[in-house]
Amino acid sequence: MASPDAKQSSCDHRRSHQARWRREMNRDPVQSSNISSVGYDDASQTLEIEFNKGGIYQYFDVPIAEYNELMRAESVGTYFSANIRTSYRYARL
Template sequence: MRRRPLESGAIASAGYDAQLSVLELEFTSGEIYRYYAVPPSVHRGLVDAESAGRYFRDRIRDVYPAEHRH
């Protein structure tokens, strides 16, 4: 999945597969996570957010099922 860089102190890049509703995030720590059943509006909200880290914390983390990628 292709990820695009984000201007964020917490999230380095984000990718989204609209067909599968999968959001993939690479954090500045180097950790990569995939979040499942994420609607397109949430991906757009993350990319457009003034603070991607805050948006992630409030609207994605602990809301959607996640998988740690190695």
């Protein structure tokens, strides 16, 4: 079993990694009643979503095709809910 210090170190590493992506991620505004902006990083296949209520989440291992479909969707929020929200690992920033 990992010590509390090891767990904290792992948690700190995750936060550090997430904070690094957050600073580098550019998001584009979208028209949606639920989502404010969307960003994508090709190198890490990370999708970043900013919600209108203020939360920012990163979704991991999202293929570029999925991001492109999201951005082309008639309803970004509906596409996100149906195809991304529960399909990929994520972390709240």
